[in-house]
Amino acid sequence: MFKKIFLIHLCLMHIVFCSDYNYLEDGLYEDFPKGIYQEDKLRKSEDLSLVSMVTVKEDELFQYKSQNIMWRDEAPIKKKPKPLIENTRKIIREFYSLNFTSRWPYGVIPYELKPEIEKDDFLNLSIKLAIEHWEQQTCLKFEKFNPEIHSKTHEAKLQFVKVEQGCYSEIGYPDFLFNKFSSIVTKRIFLERNCLKGQVMHEIGHTIGFFHEHSRNDRDKYIDILWQNIAFPSLNSFNFDVAGDILEKDNLNIPYDVSSIMHYPSYAFAINLRKTIQVKDKNLEFLLGNRDGLSFYDAKMANVAYKCDSRCKDSFIECKNDGYMDHKCKCICPQGLTGKYCENYIAKSEKSVPLEKVNLTCYFTNSLCSWIQEKYRDEIDFIPNKGKTFTSMYLQTIGIENDRNFTNDTYLYLDSYYVKYPDESAQLKTPLISIKTETNFCLSFWYHMFGNPMVLTGELGVYLHEPNLSENLTKLWSRAGRQNHSQTEWLQAQINVKVNSDFRLMIKAQRFNSFLGDIGLDDIQFDLGECPESDIKPSITLLYY
Structure with missing residues (x-):
């Protein structure tokens, strides 16, 4: 037996x-x-x-x-x-x-x-x-x-x-x-x-x-x-x-x-x-x-299975609406709920932020400033990095070696070395910004796209969304494939933007079916007025989902 x-x-x-x-x-x-x-x-x-x-x-x-x-x-x-x-x-x-x-x-x-x-x-x-x-x-x-x-x-x-x-x-x-x-x-x-x-x-x-x-x-x-x-x-x-x-x-x-x-x-x-x-x-x-x-x-499964609330004096208190008590003796609520016992719903309406209260000029030294990594409409994120990327480290002749000033400061990049699926994208966006009247401004930034010249490794684009006027995105600027003349070179984009109502901007990097080049982003500058030299703007409208 x-x-x-x-x-x-x-x-x-x-x-x-x-x-x-x-x-x-x-x-x-x-x-x-x-x-x-x-x-x-x-x-x-x-x-x-x-x-x-x-x-x-x-x-x-x-x-x-x-x-x-x-x-x-x-x-x-x-x-x-x-x-x-x-x-x-x-x-x-x-x-x-x-x-x-x-x-x-x-x-x-x-x-x-x-x-x-x-x-x-x-x-x-x-x-x-x-x-x-x-x-x-x-x-x-x-x-x-x-x-x-x-x-x-x-x-x-x-x-x-x-x-x-x-x-x-x-x-x-x-x-x-x-x-x-x-x-x-x-x-x-x-x-x-x-x-x-x-x-x-x-x-x-x-x-x-x-x-x-x-x-x-x-x-x-x-x-x-x-x-x-x-x-x-x-x-x-x-x-x-x-x-x-x-x-x-x-x-x-x-x-x-x-x-x-x-x-x-x-x-x-x-x-x-x-x-x-x-x-x-x-x-x-x-x-x-x-x-x-x-x-x-x-998290709920692990906390319940290991009886994490057993040390709490109030473990007999029941969290509502599928919430659970964690090891700190607080109710953890599902998304959209709040309150001591998860009894209150959070309003879903998105509030806009006045233009004067956002900081869109960003050098990424310690933070993303007012820029936000998209949570739901992309598959990966921009990676904060100093020095060489994995691509540059292992393939040596392509990829990003340093920030645009070569000061070993922080920049963002879309990784292409660890590609899992083609067409994955990372999106960096602003909050919804409110303006009082029609406004012109200049958006400029530095970018790095030094991949293998034989393959189209990816695309970098800038988009405008004015939800009060349209549910669609307007593509303001884009580049695809190798752009730099050398591995150490960064290029500057300057884009004139005209808005008539509440708006958000989005910078999207998308990699294609190749691991032969990264897409770098550094030193975003946001100024009122027009750019000294603006890049040509493509007129493409895309669905915003």
């Missing part, structure tokens, strides 16, 4: 361990993200990794069919849906058999770094930022492993391990049914050189017990899995399977969340950039693949 139980648990551990990565030929493929949606100025730039992107061209499939004996020669693969159970599940259940806990005791995760990770400043920073984010949003505490202390309270520790390729992890606190007399068990998170903050946050989610959001048994109400677009389905399809009872997950009455940090993006494991996940409500599609930070429901 004991042997049977042992084998069952061994199988379960194997299934859980394999739930986040896949061996394909000699390569290891894993979770990968698409950055979106959060206010932290570094958010979208921190979750990109070239090797984490798994897409396959259709004309290359035949070679894998002939080389991989596990390939199922079926096109398209059609999966029969598994029977749903009444309880949808997302996080590993609180107790294993024989009442062994699946949660890290006291919400404390002792951890250590393997020597090869300790020597890697880049990975160290990614881990540090990811841990800080989880600690800010939950009552979880990550402590450097101390055998004398933690051996008395824990039977497991977390270890960060560096690997050649992939970002993947094991799930949950170990089941000690057959391990009660062993030494401290090591649960591992495996990270390649380019695993960034968002990916580490995702893997930590697995470590504390989170499964993928799209494995929930109620997922078919919210998304469609396009099985025919999944590359190497015999190897990758399990990443999209609905989790059965064997994984024993519990959703804790938390609704399905397309913005979860545990959800795959639209093009996960895709053939020819065809969608593998389609959101039924297309207005929510931009939320998929978030690796910027915990969503509201991610």
Whole structure:
């Protein structure tokens, strides 16, 4: 009997361990993200990794069919849906058999770094930022492993391990049914050189017990899995399977969340950039693949699962409207709600700011001034940077080497080295600005676009929006492809702008399907009156959504 139980648990551990990565030929493929949606100025730039992107061209499939004996020669693969159970599940259940806990005791995760990770400043920073984010949003505490202390309270520790390729992890606190007399068990998170903050946050989610959001048994109400677009389905399809009872997950009455940090993006494991996940409500599609930070429901799930309100004197007080009490004993409210108990709604109307109260002249030394990183209508953010970009560092002959004055000051740039998807854009916008009368002003800035001359790496554009006159955007200026004559050169744009009502400006950088050049932005100047020398203005009107 004991042997049977042992084998069952061994199988379960194997299934859980394999739930986040896949061996394909000699390569290891894993979770990968698409950055979106959060206010932290570094958010979208921190979750990109070239090797984490798994897409396959259709004309290359035949070679894998002939080389991989596990390939199922079926096109398209059609999966029969598994029977749903009444309880949808997302996080590993609180107790294993024989009442062994699946949660890290006291919400404390002792951890250590393997020597090869300790020597890697880049990975160290990614881990540090990811841990800080989880600690800010939950009552979880990550402590450097101390055998004398933690051996008395824990039977497991977390270890960060560096690997050649992939970002993947094991799930949950170990089941000690057959391990009660062993030494401290090591649960591992495996990270390649380019695993960034968002990916580490995702893997930590697995470590504390989170499964993928799209494995929930109620997922078919919210998304469609396009099985025919999944590359190497015999190897990758399990990443999209609905989790059965064997994984024993519990959703804790938390609704399905397309913005979860545990959800795959639209093009996960895709053939020819065809969608593998389609959101039924297309207005929510931009939320998929978030690796910027915990969503509201991610944080709620962790706080509820680890009983973070148990230390609060007022833990019996119920937060309203789906809010929850955090480890600081305050109700955290969903977006659009406020109040001590999340009982009040926030007005949605956007207020304009008088022109004289905004600061649009900005050198990005310490802040973005009055400029704002767009949260919803783009996929990535401009990255504040000093010195060389990744492209310039690794490819050397292209990319940005320094700010426009070569003083090692801060500038913004759209990264092209860690391209995940073609046509991703970053948008920098002003607040809605009110004026009293028709106004002319000059907008000038310096830009850098020194990419490979053989490919069109991206476009930089300036747009005007006057919502009282039109819902559309007017493109005032744009440049595409290589513009600079040398890698050290920055160019100046000067644009005359005439406005008749409340307005906002938007600077949009969009990268195309190439990693051979960045787009830099520096020293924005905003002056009343006309420019000394204005660039030619294209007359193009675009929809504002």
